[in-house]
Amino acid sequence: TKALILVGGYGTRLRPLTLSVPKPLIHFCNKSIVEHQIEALVNQAGVNHVILAVAYQPDAMIDALHHLESKFGIRITCSREEEPLGTAGPIRLAKDLIVENGDDSDSFFVCNSDVICEFPLKEMIAFHQKHGQEGTILVTKVDDPSKYGVVVAEDDGKIERFVEKPKEFVGDCINAGLYIFRKSIIDRIEPRPTSIEKEVFPVMAAEGALYRMKLQGYWADIGQPKDFLKGMHLYLDSVDKKWKKGQIEHDDEIPKLAKGDKFIGNVLVSESATIGDGCLIGPDVTIGPNCRIDDGVRIQRSALMEGVTVRSYSWIDSSILGWESTVGKWVRIEGLTVVGQDVQINKECYINGAFILPHKGINNSIHTSGTIV
Numbered sequence: 001t002k003a004l005i006l007v008g009g010y011g012t013r014l015r016p017l018t019l020s021v022p023k024p025l026i027h028f029c030n031k032s033i034v035e036h037q038i039e040a041l042v043n044q045a046g047v048n049h050v051i052l053a054v055a056y057q058p059d060a061m062i063d064a065l066h067h068l069e070s071k072f073g074i075r076i077t078c079s080r081e082e083e084p085l086g087t088a089g090p091i092r093l094a095k096d097l098i099v100e101n102g103d104d105s106d107s108f109f110v111c112n113s114d115v116i117c118e119f120p121l122k123e124m125i126a127f128h129q130k131h132g133q134e135g136t137i138l139v140t141k142v143d144d145p146s147k148y149g150v151v152v153a154e155d156d157g158k159i160e161r162f163v164e165k166p167k168e169f170v171g172d173c174i175n176a177g178l179y180i181f182r183k184s185i186i187d188r189i190e191p192r193p194t195s196i197e198k199e200v201f202p203v204m205a206a207e208g209a210l211y212r213m214k215l216q217g218y219w220a221d222i223g224q225p226k227d228f229l230k231g232m233h234l235y236l237d238s239v240d241k242k243w244k245k246g247q248i249e250h251d252d253e254i255p256k257l258a259k260g261d262k263f264i265g266n267v268l269v270s271e272s273a274t275i276g277d278g279c280l281i282g283p284d285v286t287i288g289p290n291c292r293i294d295d296g297v298r299i300q301r302s303a304l305m306e307g308v309t310v311r312s313y314s315w316i317d318s319s320i321l322g323w324e325s326t327v328g329k330w331v332r333i334e335g336l337t338v339v340g341q342d343v344q345i346n347k348e349c350y351i352n353g354a355f356i357l358p359h360k361g362i363n364n365s366i367h368t369s370g371t372i373v
Protein backbone atom coordinates (compact mmCIF):
# COMPACT_ATOMS: atom_id res chain seq x y z
CA THR A 1 0.00 0.00 0.00
CA LYS A 2 1.13 3.53 -0.77
CA ALA A 3 0.69 6.83 0.99
CA LEU A 4 1.04 10.37 -0.30
CA ILE A 5 1.86 13.07 2.24
CA LEU A 6 0.96 16.65 1.29
CA VAL A 7 4.14 18.26 2.47
CA GLY A 8 3.51 21.58 1.25
CA GLY A 9 3.16 24.62 1.69
CA TYR A 10 5.50 27.19 3.17
CA GLY A 11 4.30 26.75 6.71
CA THR A 12 4.01 30.50 7.17
CA ARG A 13 1.98 30.10 10.35
CA LEU A 14 4.89 28.38 12.08
CA ARG A 15 7.38 31.12 11.31
CA PRO A 16 10.07 31.78 12.43
CA LEU A 17 10.71 28.03 12.87
CA THR A 18 9.89 27.31 9.22
CA LEU A 19 12.44 29.91 8.09
CA SER A 20 15.10 27.35 9.09
CA VAL A 21 13.41 23.99 8.59
CA PRO A 22 10.46 22.88 6.40
CA LYS A 23 7.36 22.30 8.52
CA PRO A 24 7.23 18.49 8.28
CA LEU A 25 10.81 18.24 9.54
CA ILE A 26 10.17 20.31 12.66
CA HIS A 27 10.33 18.12 15.71
CA PHE A 28 7.10 17.58 17.56
CA CYS A 29 7.79 15.82 20.86
CA ASN A 30 11.36 15.06 19.78
CA LYS A 31 10.52 13.42 16.44
CA SER A 32 9.83 15.10 13.11
CA ILE A 33 6.16 15.59 12.38
CA VAL A 34 6.44 13.53 9.22
CA GLU A 35 8.15 10.68 11.07
CA HIS A 36 5.16 10.42 13.41
CA GLN A 37 3.02 9.95 10.32
CA ILE A 38 5.32 7.56 8.49
CA GLU A 39 5.68 5.44 11.61
CA ALA A 40 1.90 5.07 11.88
CA LEU A 41 1.47 4.40 8.16
CA VAL A 42 4.07 1.63 8.26
CA ASN A 43 3.23 0.05 11.62
CA GLN A 44 -0.55 0.31 11.50
CA ALA A 45 -1.31 0.02 7.80
CA GLY A 46 1.65 -1.80 6.26
CA VAL A 47 2.49 1.08 3.92
CA ASN A 48 5.69 0.30 2.00
CA HIS A 49 6.03 3.35 -0.25
CA VAL A 50 5.63 6.93 0.93
CA ILE A 51 5.37 9.69 -1.67
CA LEU A 52 6.18 13.18 -0.42
CA ALA A 53 4.37 15.84 -2.43
CA VAL A 54 6.72 18.80 -2.16
CA ALA A 55 6.36 22.29 -3.53
CA TYR A 56 9.67 23.65 -2.27
CA GLN A 57 13.01 22.53 -0.77
CA PRO A 58 12.72 18.91 -2.03
CA ASP A 59 16.42 18.22 -1.53
CA ALA A 60 16.35 19.21 2.14
CA MET A 61 13.41 16.91 2.56
CA ILE A 62 14.96 13.88 0.89
CA ASP A 63 18.29 14.33 2.68
CA ALA A 64 16.58 14.53 6.04
CA LEU A 65 14.30 11.58 5.45
CA HIS A 66 16.67 9.21 3.70
CA HIS A 67 17.48 7.38 6.95
CA LEU A 68 13.79 6.56 7.45
CA GLU A 69 13.90 4.30 4.38
CA SER A 70 16.21 1.87 6.13
CA LYS A 71 14.70 2.47 9.57
CA PHE A 72 11.24 1.43 8.39
CA GLY A 73 12.25 -0.72 5.41
CA ILE A 74 10.23 1.34 2.94
CA ARG A 75 10.66 3.43 -0.18
CA ILE A 76 10.36 7.21 0.08
CA THR A 77 10.06 9.27 -3.09
CA CYS A 78 9.58 12.95 -3.71
CA SER A 79 7.04 14.23 -6.20
CA ARG A 80 8.11 17.75 -6.95
CA GLU A 81 5.81 20.53 -8.09
CA GLU A 82 7.12 23.31 -10.33
CA GLU A 83 4.40 25.53 -8.90
CA PRO A 84 2.30 24.78 -5.79
CA LEU A 85 -0.60 22.58 -6.94
CA GLY A 86 -2.79 22.91 -3.84
CA THR A 87 -4.17 19.88 -2.01
CA ALA A 88 -5.51 17.89 -5.03
CA GLY A 89 -3.13 18.78 -7.87
CA PRO A 90 -0.21 16.90 -6.24
CA ILE A 91 -2.23 13.66 -6.31
CA ARG A 92 -2.68 13.97 -10.05
CA LEU A 93 0.97 14.92 -10.52
CA ALA A 94 2.06 11.76 -8.68
CA LYS A 95 -0.25 9.53 -10.73
CA ASP A 96 2.53 7.40 -12.21
CA LEU A 97 4.04 6.78 -8.79
CA ILE A 98 0.67 5.91 -7.27
CA VAL A 99 -0.52 3.51 -9.98
CA GLU A 100 2.82 1.94 -10.90
CA ASN A 101 3.00 -1.87 -10.99
CA GLY A 102 3.76 -4.08 -8.05
CA ASP A 103 1.17 -2.66 -5.68
CA ASP A 104 -1.41 -5.16 -4.43
CA SER A 105 -3.88 -2.55 -3.21
CA ASP A 106 -6.47 -0.60 -5.22
CA SER A 107 -6.49 2.16 -2.62
CA PHE A 108 -3.92 4.55 -1.12
CA PHE A 109 -3.60 6.94 1.82
CA VAL A 110 -3.33 10.71 1.57
CA CYS A 111 -2.46 12.83 4.56
CA ASN A 112 -1.92 16.47 5.45
CA SER A 113 1.55 16.97 6.83
CA ASP A 114 0.59 18.96 9.91
CA VAL A 115 -1.81 16.68 11.76
CA ILE A 116 -1.07 14.55 14.77
CA CYS A 117 -3.57 12.06 16.12
CA GLU A 118 -4.18 8.51 17.26
CA PHE A 119 -3.94 7.31 13.57
CA PRO A 120 -6.58 4.53 13.58
CA LEU A 121 -5.42 3.29 10.19
CA LYS A 122 -6.39 -0.38 10.52
CA GLU A 123 -9.94 0.61 11.40
CA MET A 124 -9.97 3.04 8.48
CA ILE A 125 -8.96 0.34 6.01
CA ALA A 126 -11.64 -2.01 7.33
CA PHE A 127 -14.29 0.72 7.13
CA HIS A 128 -13.20 1.76 3.64
CA GLN A 129 -13.43 -1.82 2.39
CA LYS A 130 -16.82 -2.32 4.00
CA HIS A 131 -18.56 0.65 2.35
CA GLY A 132 -16.72 0.03 -0.91
CA GLN A 133 -17.01 3.61 -2.24
CA GLU A 134 -14.27 5.84 -3.61
CA GLY A 135 -13.14 7.68 -0.51
CA THR A 136 -12.97 7.66 3.28
CA ILE A 137 -12.24 10.78 5.32
CA LEU A 138 -11.23 10.66 8.97
CA VAL A 139 -13.22 13.20 11.00
CA THR A 140 -13.11 14.63 14.51
CA LYS A 141 -15.09 17.14 16.58
CA VAL A 142 -13.72 20.59 17.39
CA ASP A 143 -14.99 23.69 19.20
CA ASP A 144 -14.29 26.11 16.36
CA PRO A 145 -15.07 24.38 13.04
CA SER A 146 -14.71 27.57 10.97
CA LYS A 147 -10.92 27.03 10.49
CA TYR A 148 -11.45 23.57 8.99
CA GLY A 149 -13.37 21.54 6.43
CA VAL A 150 -16.77 20.61 7.85
CA VAL A 151 -18.34 17.24 7.09
CA VAL A 152 -22.08 16.56 7.31
CA ALA A 153 -22.91 12.87 7.13
CA GLU A 154 -25.70 10.33 7.54
CA ASP A 155 -25.59 7.88 10.44
CA ASP A 156 -23.98 5.15 8.33
CA GLY A 157 -21.13 7.52 7.49
CA LYS A 158 -22.15 8.56 3.96
CA ILE A 159 -21.15 12.20 3.51
CA GLU A 160 -23.91 14.57 2.37
CA ARG A 161 -21.95 17.80 2.32
CA PHE A 162 -18.35 18.96 2.59
CA VAL A 163 -17.85 22.68 3.25
CA GLU A 164 -14.32 24.06 3.53
CA LYS A 165 -13.90 26.82 6.15
CA PRO A 166 -17.61 27.66 6.39
CA LYS A 167 -18.55 31.23 7.24
CA GLU A 168 -21.80 30.07 8.80
CA PHE A 169 -22.17 27.10 11.14
CA VAL A 170 -22.93 23.82 9.34
CA GLY A 171 -21.69 21.34 11.95
CA ASP A 172 -18.75 20.66 14.25
CA CYS A 173 -17.49 17.45 12.69
CA ILE A 174 -14.39 18.31 10.70
CA ASN A 175 -11.96 16.82 8.22
CA ALA A 176 -8.99 15.53 10.22
CA GLY A 177 -6.72 15.61 7.13
CA LEU A 178 -6.31 11.86 6.60
CA TYR A 179 -7.90 9.97 3.72
CA ILE A 180 -8.06 6.62 1.92
CA PHE A 181 -8.95 6.79 -1.76
CA ARG A 182 -9.42 4.25 -4.51
CA LYS A 183 -6.99 4.96 -7.30
CA SER A 184 -9.89 5.94 -9.59
CA ILE A 185 -10.04 9.29 -7.75
CA ILE A 186 -6.95 10.43 -9.66
CA ASP A 187 -8.95 10.77 -12.86
CA ARG A 188 -11.29 13.27 -11.22
CA ILE A 189 -8.42 15.69 -10.66
CA GLU A 190 -7.15 18.05 -13.30
CA PRO A 191 -3.41 18.67 -13.70
CA ARG A 192 -3.46 22.24 -12.38
CA PRO A 193 -3.53 23.91 -8.94
CA THR A 194 -6.65 22.47 -7.32
CA SER A 195 -8.11 22.26 -3.84
CA ILE A 196 -9.35 18.81 -2.88
CA GLU A 197 -11.53 20.37 -0.20
CA LYS A 198 -13.21 22.96 -2.42
CA GLU A 199 -13.26 21.28 -5.82
CA VAL A 200 -13.17 17.52 -5.38
CA PHE A 201 -14.90 16.59 -2.09
CA PRO A 202 -18.15 18.54 -2.71
CA VAL A 203 -18.62 16.74 -6.04
CA MET A 204 -17.84 13.32 -4.56
CA ALA A 205 -20.22 13.99 -1.66
CA ALA A 206 -23.02 14.87 -4.08
CA GLU A 207 -22.42 11.54 -5.86
CA GLY A 208 -22.44 9.55 -2.61
CA ALA A 209 -18.86 8.44 -3.21
CA LEU A 210 -17.45 9.69 0.09
CA TYR A 211 -17.73 8.28 3.62
CA ARG A 212 -16.44 9.49 6.94
CA MET A 213 -15.02 7.58 9.88
CA LYS A 214 -15.06 9.17 13.33
CA LEU A 215 -11.75 9.38 15.14
CA GLN A 216 -11.63 8.08 18.71
CA GLY A 217 -8.93 9.83 20.66
CA TYR A 218 -6.94 13.01 20.37
CA TRP A 219 -6.31 15.10 17.25
CA ALA A 220 -4.49 18.35 16.52
CA ASP A 221 -3.47 20.40 13.49
CA ILE A 222 -0.10 21.60 14.75
CA GLY A 223 0.51 24.14 11.97
CA GLN A 224 0.19 27.12 14.35
CA PRO A 225 2.11 27.79 17.59
CA LYS A 226 -0.92 27.67 19.87
CA ASP A 227 -2.14 24.41 18.37
CA PHE A 228 1.39 23.01 18.39
CA LEU A 229 1.49 23.40 22.17
CA LYS A 230 -2.04 22.11 22.56
CA GLY A 231 -1.12 19.11 20.40
CA MET A 232 1.89 18.49 22.66
CA HIS A 233 -0.40 18.37 25.68
CA LEU A 234 -2.70 15.87 23.95
CA TYR A 235 0.14 13.71 22.65
CA LEU A 236 1.97 13.54 25.99
CA ASP A 237 -1.28 12.77 27.76
CA SER A 238 -1.92 9.87 25.38
CA VAL A 239 1.65 8.58 25.87
CA ASP A 240 1.12 8.68 29.64
CA LYS A 241 -2.18 6.81 29.32
CA LYS A 242 -0.65 4.17 27.05
CA TRP A 243 2.10 3.43 29.59
CA LYS A 244 -0.46 3.29 32.40
CA LYS A 245 -2.70 0.92 30.48
CA GLY A 246 0.24 -1.16 29.30
CA GLN A 247 -1.19 -0.77 25.79
CA ILE A 248 2.05 -0.86 23.93
CA GLU A 249 2.53 -2.66 20.64
CA HIS A 250 5.70 -1.24 19.15
CA ASP A 251 7.60 -0.86 22.37
CA ASP A 252 10.57 1.30 21.36
CA GLU A 253 8.42 3.91 19.63
CA ILE A 254 6.44 5.05 22.65
CA PRO A 255 8.77 7.53 24.36
CA LYS A 256 9.40 7.31 28.10
CA LEU A 257 8.24 10.29 30.12
CA ALA A 258 10.65 11.95 32.56
CA LYS A 259 10.50 10.89 36.20
CA GLY A 260 11.82 12.50 39.40
CA ASP A 261 11.62 15.54 41.67
CA LYS A 262 12.44 18.01 38.93
CA PHE A 263 9.40 17.12 36.86
CA ILE A 264 5.68 17.67 37.20
CA GLY A 265 3.02 16.42 34.80
CA ASN A 266 4.05 14.97 31.45
CA VAL A 267 7.55 15.88 30.32
CA LEU A 268 9.71 14.43 27.56
CA VAL A 269 13.47 14.93 27.85
CA SER A 270 15.98 13.74 25.27
CA GLU A 271 18.65 11.42 26.68
CA SER A 272 21.42 13.80 25.65
CA ALA A 273 19.91 16.85 27.40
CA THR A 274 21.18 17.96 30.81
CA ILE A 275 19.10 19.56 33.55
CA GLY A 276 20.65 21.41 36.50
CA ASP A 277 19.84 21.35 40.19
CA GLY A 278 16.70 22.90 41.58
CA CYS A 279 14.89 23.07 38.24
CA LEU A 280 11.16 22.52 37.96
CA ILE A 281 10.04 21.31 34.52
CA GLY A 282 6.46 20.62 33.45
CA PRO A 283 3.68 20.07 32.84
CA ASP A 284 3.68 19.55 29.06
CA VAL A 285 7.29 20.25 28.20
CA THR A 286 9.54 18.65 25.58
CA ILE A 287 13.29 19.11 25.68
CA GLY A 288 15.29 18.17 22.59
CA PRO A 289 18.70 16.53 22.16
CA ASN A 290 21.79 18.34 23.50
CA CYS A 291 19.80 20.96 25.35
CA ARG A 292 21.49 22.36 28.44
CA ILE A 293 19.33 23.66 31.27
CA ASP A 294 21.27 25.30 34.13
CA ASP A 295 20.21 25.46 37.80
CA GLY A 296 16.91 26.74 39.12
CA VAL A 297 15.12 27.04 35.78
CA ARG A 298 11.32 26.81 35.59
CA ILE A 299 9.74 25.62 32.30
CA GLN A 300 6.11 24.81 31.62
CA ARG A 301 3.96 24.14 28.51
CA SER A 302 6.87 24.72 26.14
CA ALA A 303 8.98 23.02 23.49
CA LEU A 304 12.76 23.32 23.27
CA MET A 305 14.26 22.19 19.97
CA GLU A 306 17.71 20.59 19.69
CA GLY A 307 20.70 22.34 21.26
CA VAL A 308 18.94 25.07 23.26
CA THR A 309 20.77 26.49 26.30
CA VAL A 310 18.86 28.03 29.20
CA ARG A 311 20.92 29.79 31.87
CA SER A 312 20.13 29.80 35.59
CA TYR A 313 16.92 31.05 37.15
CA SER A 314 15.09 31.70 33.90
CA TRP A 315 11.36 31.15 33.48
CA ILE A 316 9.77 29.84 30.27
CA ASP A 317 6.02 29.40 29.81
CA SER A 318 3.85 28.60 26.75
CA SER A 319 6.60 29.17 24.19
CA ILE A 320 8.68 27.40 21.53
CA LEU A 321 12.45 27.83 21.40
CA GLY A 322 14.26 27.08 18.11
CA TRP A 323 17.49 25.16 17.57
CA GLU A 324 20.72 26.30 19.27
CA SER A 325 19.15 29.35 20.85
CA THR A 326 20.45 30.64 24.17
CA VAL A 327 18.37 32.13 26.95
CA GLY A 328 20.40 34.20 29.44
CA LYS A 329 20.14 34.28 33.24
CA TRP A 330 16.96 35.59 34.92
CA VAL A 331 15.08 35.83 31.62
CA ARG A 332 11.31 35.46 31.53
CA ILE A 333 9.69 34.22 28.30
CA GLU A 334 5.93 33.67 28.01
CA GLY A 335 2.71 34.26 26.08
CA LEU A 336 3.28 32.08 22.98
CA THR A 337 6.68 33.43 22.12
CA VAL A 338 8.32 31.63 19.20
CA VAL A 339 12.09 31.93 19.01
CA GLY A 340 13.86 31.08 15.72
CA GLN A 341 17.12 29.23 15.24
CA ASP A 342 20.33 30.50 16.87
CA VAL A 343 18.83 33.44 18.77
CA GLN A 344 20.64 34.91 21.80
CA ILE A 345 18.43 36.40 24.51
CA ASN A 346 20.42 38.45 26.96
CA LYS A 347 20.12 38.19 30.75
CA GLU A 348 17.13 39.70 32.56
CA CYS A 349 15.04 40.30 29.41
CA TYR A 350 11.27 39.86 29.60
CA ILE A 351 9.74 38.53 26.37
CA ASN A 352 5.97 38.32 25.97
CA GLY A 353 4.36 36.78 22.86
CA ALA A 354 7.10 37.76 20.41
CA PHE A 355 8.24 36.11 17.18
CA ILE A 356 12.01 36.34 17.05
CA LEU A 357 13.68 35.74 13.69
CA PRO A 358 16.70 33.42 13.34
CA HIS A 359 20.19 34.63 14.34
CA LYS A 360 18.98 37.68 16.30
CA GLY A 361 20.48 39.01 19.51
CA ILE A 362 17.93 40.40 21.98
CA ASN A 363 19.12 42.89 24.58
CA ASN A 364 15.86 44.61 25.54
CA SER A 365 12.53 43.41 26.88
CA ILE A 366 9.55 42.97 24.54
CA HIS A 367 6.22 43.60 26.27
CA THR A 368 3.79 43.75 23.36
CA SER A 369 2.38 40.42 22.24
CA GLY A 370 2.62 39.84 18.47
CA THR A 371 5.84 41.81 18.04
CA ILE A 372 8.08 40.46 15.26
CA VAL A 373 11.78 41.05 15.82
Ligand code: GDD
Nearest residue numbers: 006007008009053084085086112113114148149175177221
Ligand atom coordinates in the same frame (compact mmCIF):
# COMPACT_ATOMS: atom_id res chain seq x y z
N1 GDD B 1 2.42 19.57 -2.09
C1 GDD B 1 1.65 20.59 -1.70
N2 GDD B 1 1.43 21.62 -2.57
N3 GDD B 1 1.08 20.55 -0.47
C2 GDD B 1 0.31 21.60 -0.09
C3 GDD B 1 0.05 22.71 -0.94
C4 GDD B 1 0.65 22.70 -2.26
O1 GDD B 1 0.48 23.60 -3.06
N4 GDD B 1 -0.75 23.57 -0.27
C5 GDD B 1 -0.99 23.03 0.94
N5 GDD B 1 -0.34 21.84 1.06
C6 GDD B 1 -0.35 20.93 2.21
C7 GDD B 1 -0.01 21.61 3.53
O2 GDD B 1 1.39 21.57 3.78
C8 GDD B 1 -0.77 20.76 4.53
O3 GDD B 1 -0.04 19.59 4.87
C9 GDD B 1 -1.99 20.32 3.75
O4 GDD B 1 -1.66 20.47 2.36
C10 GDD B 1 -3.23 21.16 4.10
O5 GDD B 1 -2.92 22.53 3.94
P1 GDD B 1 -3.07 23.58 5.12
O6 GDD B 1 -2.66 24.90 4.61
O7 GDD B 1 -2.46 23.09 6.38
O8 GDD B 1 -4.66 23.59 5.25
P2 GDD B 1 -5.56 23.90 6.53
O9 GDD B 1 -4.92 23.41 7.78
O10 GDD B 1 -5.97 25.31 6.48
O11 GDD B 1 -6.86 22.97 6.20
C11 GDD B 1 -6.72 21.62 5.85
O12 GDD B 1 -6.50 20.82 6.99
C12 GDD B 1 -7.58 20.78 7.95
C13 GDD B 1 -7.19 19.83 9.07
O13 GDD B 1 -6.04 20.26 9.67
C14 GDD B 1 -7.99 21.16 5.12
O14 GDD B 1 -7.75 19.85 4.63
C15 GDD B 1 -9.19 21.15 6.06
O15 GDD B 1 -10.34 20.63 5.39
C16 GDD B 1 -8.89 20.31 7.28
O16 GDD B 1 -9.98 20.36 8.21
Ligand code: MG
Nearest residue numbers: 112114221223
Ligand atom coordinates in the same frame (compact mmCIF):
# COMPACT_ATOMS: atom_id res chain seq x y z
MG1 MG C 1 -3.09 22.74 8.37
